[in-house]
Amino acid sequence: MPFSAHPAAEYDAEILRINSGTRKKQSTDNTKYEGLRSRYRSQLARKPQELAAILLMTDTQAANTVARIKSISSRRKTVALGIRRRATEAVNEYRAHRLASLRTDLEIRLTRKAEDYRLQEQQRESFQAKKLQQQKEKEALRQQHRLVVARLKETLSRPKEKPQRKTAFDTNASFPLQERHQVQPPPVSGPPTTQIGPLCLSPAEAASMRVVQETHVDNSTPRVLYSDGSLLNSGTPEVSLAFGVVDLTQDNPLTVQGRTDGHASSAKAELMGLLAAVLSAPPEQDIVVKLDNQSVVEQYSHLVKNRRDTLPRKRFRSTYAGIWAVLWQVVESRPGRVDVMWIKGHSNVHGNELADQAAKVAAQSASVPLMVDLTQQTDITAFAHCYGGLVEIDLRQLLKQQSTIHHHQAWASQRRVKRAIPDIEDAEWNSTLAYVHGRRAVFTFYSNSKDSHQRTHHIKKLHGMLPTLNSMQARKPNLYPTCVCRRCEVEKEDTDHVWKCPLAAETTTGI
Numbered sequence: 001m002p003f004s005a006h007p008a009a010e011y012d013a014e015i016l017r018i019n020s021g022t023r024k025k026q027s028t029d030n031t032k033y034e035g036l037r038s039r040y041r042s043q044l045a046r047k048p049q050e051l052a053a054i055l056l057m058t059d060t061q062a063a064n065t066v067a068r069i070k071s072i073s074s075r076r077k078t079v080a081l082g083i084r085r086r087a088t089e090a091v092n093e094y095r096a097h098r099l100a101s102l103r104t105d106l107e108i109r110l111t112r113k114a115e116d117y118r119l120q121e122q123q124r125e126s127f128q129a130k131k132l133q134q135q136k137e138k139e140a141l142r143q144q145h146r147l148v149v150a151r152l153k154e155t156l157s158r159p160k161e162k163p164q165r166k167t168a169f170d171t172n173a174s175f176p177l178q179e180r181h182q183v184q185p186p187p188v189s190g191p192p193t194t195q196i197g198p199l200c201l202s203p204a205e206a207a208s209m210r211v212v213q214e215t216h217v218d219n220s221t222p223r224v225l226y227s228d229g230s231l232l233n234s235g236t237p238e239v240s241l242a243f244g245v246v247d248l249t250q251d252n253p254l255t256v257q258g259r260t261d262g263h264a265s266s267a268k269a270e271l272m273g274l275l276a277a278v279l280s281a282p283p284e285q286d287i288v289v290k291l292d293n294q295s296v297v298e299q300y301s302h303l304v305k306n307r308r309d310t311l312p313r314k315r316f317r318s319t320y321a322g323i324w325a326v327l328w329q330v331v332e333s334r335p336g337r338v339d340v341m342w343i344k345g346h347s348n349v350h351g352n353e354l355a356d357q358a359a360k361v362a363a364q365s366a367s368v369p370l371m372v373d374l375t376q377q378t379d380i381t382a383f384a385h386c387y388g389g390l391v392e393i394d395l396r397q398l399l400k401q402q403s404t405i406h407h408h409q410a411w412a413s414q415r416r417v418k419r420a421i422p423d424i425e426d427a428e429w430n431s432t433l434a435y436v437h438g439r440r441a442v443f444t445f446y447s448n449s450k451d452s453h454q455r456t457h458h459i460k461k462l463h464g465m466l467p468t469l470n471s472m473q474a475r476k477p478n479l480y481p482t483c484v485c486r487r488c489e490v491e492k493e494d495t496d497h498v499w500k501c502p503l504a505a506e507t508t509t510g511i
Helices: 007-044 048-157 203-213 266-280 294-305 311-315 322-334 350-364 394-411 415-420 429-436 449-463 471-473 495-501 502-510
Strands: 194-196 198-199 223-232 242-245 254-260 287-289 338-344
Touching: 198 254, 198 449, 223 350, 242 311, 254 350, 266 287, 266 294, 266 322, 287 350, 287 502, 294 322, 294 338, 311 322, 311 350, 415 495, 429 495, 495 502
Parallel strands: 223 287, 287 338
Antiparallel strands: 194 198, 223 242, 242 254
């Protein structure tokens, strides 16, 4: 039996067709019967015998019509039953097909869900294994760190030997950076033995500081202290930095001065002077410290006065972060108020001039450098060390400087560089590197082709790799049969002759 997508519609159409045919046939028979009855009645008066025959015939036809109608009704019922049976079979077949399709789809979904769950379990197990491996690696790194710290402490606890002066090529001395770690000063009579707050001083310096501390306290007006720093011989092994603090509130000016070491910069000297000025004044005294370094004044506002509002990242990455933390601890513990004010340097301010003179005298002396006890602050708990010294600048900046020194050392050890620069140890590298890098910082990264091409041209000049006739003949003798200068036609054209040729004097002078 053919499958029908709409068995009910087919059933209704068949019933409608049968009913329509039946009605038409019945209407036609009724019309014909009524016409015969009328005609026969009209003839009844004339022919009674014929009328009786006609009535009999009419009754017979009526009986035949009734029989035909019954036959049609029986046929309709039979067709309806057949259509209903076919519709029921089609619906059952459709339901069976739909159930099979749903069962297949459900099996596929269950299979996929089981596969996804299995993959999730594998990923979870892999993540747990990776996490366990990372924990093991972290524990191993912690063990290595503890071992390195123990070895470093053991190394630092050993007595230091006097370093031997290098006679070979020294990269750190030949490639000075803008601010580099100070070379340790020559040994003096002994380490500082007196401590005032976080400062470790010599007895003489401590005595001069106590003289200022023991002066009379008068908070009707704040006490004004002048501080200044001095940096001498920057970028050389003889670098020295010191500070001077002057108190003009007494009849005779009181002076506190001293040297310091570590990462050499003018800011370090000014900062140490500010710390010494705060420690010199009596704790109950309101003070105003005047200095001529605007950068230190601005940093004081962020790292001391408003330290709690400053982000920890900015506090920890600031230069001399440990000293700033100590200064903040000292200022917070003082009952008296501390204000820092900027004044213009070398503008005939008497107190500033005296502080500048005191700082220069201390920088030229052989006194013991002051030390700051970083354990007397609680804001920063760990500090980085490099080659046995405290890293006082941003650690990223230090790593950039170390990378720069490494690259310069590798560059200076090349044979072509030694051929092009025979007196490499006597070269003035500050001006040379400034020329090569276009007056930018040595560790600046470039991002455009113009700077790269310009730097390449400068390095070729420095290496003696300009395309002179002498070098081009060595590369392609078939194209350059002679290397004689085409201007003077006397000497060979090499890098030196390009600048010394008498016929090119006007051009080179203009350059």
